Amino acid sequence: MPKLFRKMFRHQGYTVRVYRRLSGRNNYNYEIRFRRDGYNIYASANNLDDAKQKFINKLNDLEKYGTTSVPAIPSTMDGFANYYFQNFYKRKVKPETLRIGLNQYKNHIYPHFEKIPLKRVTPKQCQDLLDRLDEQGKGKTADDVHSLLNMIFKAAVKHNIIHSNPMDMVFHTKHEQQHSSALTKEEEKLLLSSTAGTPQHLMFAIALYTGMRPNEYETAKLDGDFITAINSKRKHGKVEYKKIPVTPMLKPYLNGVEKIEFSSLRIIRDRFNKLFPKHKLYDLRTTFYTRCQECGVADVARNEFVGHSLGALGNAYTDLSDEFLIREGNKLNY
Numbered sequence: 095m096p097k098l099f100r101k102m103f104r105h106q107g108y109t110v111r112v113y114r115r116l117s118g119r120n121n122y123n124y125e126i127r128f129r130r131d132g133y134n135i136y137a138s139a140n141n142l143d144d145a146k147q148k149f150i151n152k153l154n155d156l157e158k159y160g161t162t163s164v165p166a167i168p169s170t171m172d173g174f175a176n177y178y179f180q181n182f183y184k185r186k187v188k189p190e191t192l193r194i195g196l197n198q199y200k201n202h203i204y205p206h207f208e209k210i211p212l213k214r215v216t217p218k219q220c221q222d223l224l225d226r227l228d229e230q231g232k233g234k235t236a237d238d239v240h241s242l243l244n245m246i247f248k249a250a251v252k253h254n255i256i257h258s259n260p261m262d263m264v265f266h267t268k269h270e271q272q273h274s275s276a277l278t279k280e281e282e283k284l285l286l287s288s289t290a291g292t293p294q295h296l297m298f299a300i301a302l303y304t305g306m307r308p309n310e311y312e313t314a315k316l317d318g319d320f321i322t323a324i325n326s327k328r329k330h331g332k333v334e335y336k337k338i339p340v341t342p343m344l345k346p347y348l349n350g351v352e353k354i355e356f357s358s359l360r361i362i363r364d365r366f367n368k369l370f371p372k373h374k375l376y377d378l379r380t381t382f383y384t385r386c387q388e389c390g391v392a393d394v395a396r397n398e399f400v401g402h403s404l405g406a407l408g409n410a411y412t413d414l415s416d417e418f419l420i421r422e423g424n425k426l427n428y
Contacts, residue, residue: 110149112142128153169255171207171215175199178249188326190309190359198238202227212256215247217263224266233269240266274380277302277373279428282381285369293357294365296347298378300354301362303344303426305382305400308363308375311356316348319420325401336401337416339423385426395422 110128117123117140124145125138135156137148168174179199184192206223207215220243227236240261247259277285282302289295297311304321306314313324320337321344340348356362363375370377379400386396398414 112145114142167253167255169213170209170211172204172209174212174250174253174255175203175246178246182249183245188309195238195242198235198242202235202239203242212247212250215256215260217260220260220264224264228269236266237268240264240268274377275373276381276384277370277377281370281373285366288369289365292365294362296351296354297356297362298366299344299347301375301378302381303341303347304338305379305386306338307379307401308359310401311359311362314354314356316351316354319416321354327401336398337419338399339420341423342427385428389425389428391422391425395419399423 110126113125115123115125121140123138123140124142126145126149128135135149135152137145137152139145139148168177179196183195224236224240227239244261247256247261250256251259285298285302286295289298300314300321301311306323307326309326310323315322319340321340322335322337325334325336366375383400395414395418398419
C-alpha cells in the first residue's frame with residue numbers, strides 16, 4: 095500500500111497502524127489494526143477520529159472484560175425495562191414491591207410503548223400515558239407509573255443508551271393521597287366472623303390486633319407473650335425487630351397455635367377488599383393505632399408496637415421492659 099494511505103498513531107505506548115482506503119468516489123474509510131502481544135483488535139469508520147475512538151473503546155473493553163465483545167444491553171423500551179427490573183430494581187425493593195412494579199409495567203407501560211427503541215421515546219408519549227390514567231381516575235396508578243418511568247429512563251441515561259430523560263419535560267401533579275380510616279367495631283366483628291373457618295381467619299386477627307404493616311406479615315413469629323416482626327421502615331438495610339404483646343383481644347385466636355403462617359398477601363388483600371370495598375388493608379393498622387389511643391395505651395408503648403421511630407435521642411436512650419409492654423398491651427380489651 096502506498097505510504098500516502100498509511101498512517102500511525104500511539105496509544106498507551108503502542109504504535110498502531112491506520113489504513114485509509116478509498117470508499118466510493120470521494121469518500122475514505124479508515125481501518126485501524128493491531129496484532130501483537132496477544133492483542134488482535136480491529137476498528138473502522140469513515141472518520142479518522144471516530145475510528146480511533148472505536149479502537150480505544152475496544153482496547154479498554156479487552157483489558158476490562160477480557161474480550162472486545164461486551165455483553166449487549168437492550169436498547170428497546172421493553173428489553174431495557176426488564177433488564178433494569180431484574181438486575182437493579184429487585185435488589186433495592188421487597189419482593190411484593192417488585193411484583194407490584196412489574197404488574198404496573200405490564201398493565202400500563204408496556205402496552206403504551208411496547209418494543210419502541212428508547213431513543214425514539216418522546217416526552218409527549220410519556221405525557222399522553224399519564225394524562226390518560228388521570229382522566230380514568232387512576233391517580234395513584236399515574237403516580238406509580240410516573241415513578242417507574244423516571245427510574246427506567248434515569249437508568250438508561252446512566253447506561254449511555256439515551257442522553258437525556260424524557261420525563262424531565264413531563265408535567266405531573268402527584269395526586270392527594272387519601273388517609274387511612276379505622277374500621278368500626280362492628281366492621282371488626284364482621285371481618286372476623288366472615289372469615290371464620292378459613293385460613294385467613296387467624297391472619298386477619300393478627301393483622302387487626304398487632305397493627306403490623308402488610309409487608310411485615312410474612313416476618314411475623316410467635317415468641318412467648320409477644321408477636322415479633324421485622325420493622326420494614328428501617329433504611330439502609332438495617333434489620334430491626336419490633337415486639338407486640340399478645341393482647342386480650344388477640345389471645346383467644348392463638349390458643350393451640352405454635353407457628354404463624356400467613357397466606358399470600360395477594361389472597362389476604364383480595365379477601366379483605368371484597369368484604370370492605372371502601373377500605374384498604376392498611377386500614378387494619380390504622381384501626382389498631384386508633385384502639386390504642388381509645389384504650390389509653392401509653393404513647394411510647396404504642397409507638398413501640400407499631401414500629402414508629404422515637405427519634406435519634408429516644409431510640410438511643412429508651413429500652414422499654416417486657417413487663418411494661420405487656421401491661422400496656424393488656425389495656426387493649428374492648
